[in-house]
Amino acid sequence: MLRNRLLRLLAAPLALIFATSLFARGQFWDFLGCTQVSESQDHGRIQIARRDRLFFRTIQLRVSGKAIFFDRFVVHFDNGTSEVLPVSERISPETGNYVFDLPGGPRALESVELWYYKEPWGQNPQISLYGVPLPDPNGETIAREH
Numbered sequence: 001m002l003r004n005r006l007l008r009l010l011a012a013p014l015a016l017i018f019a020t021s022l023f024a025r026g027q028f029w030d031f032l033g034c035t036q037v038s039e040s041q042d043h044g045r046i047q048i049a050r051r052d053r054l055f056f057r058t059i060q061l062r063v064s065g066k067a068i069f070f071d072r073f074v075v076h077f078d079n080g081t082s083e084v085l086p087v088s089e090r091i092s093p094e095t096g097n098y099v100f101d102l103p104g105g106p107r108a109l110e111s112v113e114l115w116y117y118k119e120p121w122g123q124n125p126q127i128s129l130y131g132v133p134l135p136d137p138n139g140e141t142i143a144r145e146h
Contacts, residue, residue, distance in 0.1 A: 029060060029130035032109065037068060037125045043115045046129045053078070055106035056131035060099045061114075065125035067092030074113035075102060106134050 033046040059075070070087040077083075083103055091098050112129055 028132065030054070030056075030133060032056075032059070032129040032131050034126060034128040035114070037114075037116065037121070037127060039118055039121050039124060042118050043113060044127070046112045046114065046127065048109045048111055048129075053108045054131075055134040056102060056109055057106070057134050058099060058101050058132040059109075059112070060097050060130045060132075061091065062097045062128045062130065063091045063125055064093050064128070065123055066119075066121045067095075068125055068127070069117045069119070070098075071115040071117065073115070076110045076113065077107040078110045079107055081107070 030050065033049040035044045035046045037044055061073075067090050069090045072087055073085045075083045075085060081104075085100060085103075087098070089098070109131065114127060
């Protein structure tokens with residue numbers, strides 16, 4: 001009885017994790033830019049490398065090297081607006097990537113500010129940013145080379 005109850009409690013969160021993982025795998029991620037984290041700073045910025053004014057609905061942060069404890073992200077859009085996205089989470093190469101949907105209507109990205117806690121990494125980690133573009137006006141997703 002207790003075992004069945006425990007299995008039911010664990011089944012829902014596990015199903016959600018696997019569904020999110022499958023959803024992320026089915027998307028095509030465009031490279032948007034990267035930055036090297038400095039242990040002497042508490043924030044950095046990734047300037048969007050793409051200049052074809054695509055609108056993005058989802059962005060993904062990938063960390064390589066060492067784990068980083070992030071406080072928040074500030075997403076700056078090309079129309080002058082910005083959104084603060086609280087994170088308060090450690091992201092490491094081993095635990096995977098951080099994926100989040102952008103709030104608000106469709107807007108082209110200009111840059112992403114990353115606020116993190118300074119740590120003595122020894123070797124500075126690298127952060128890469130990827131995005132899933134909104135479908136083109138004809139309703140088809142444009143496939144792009146990495």
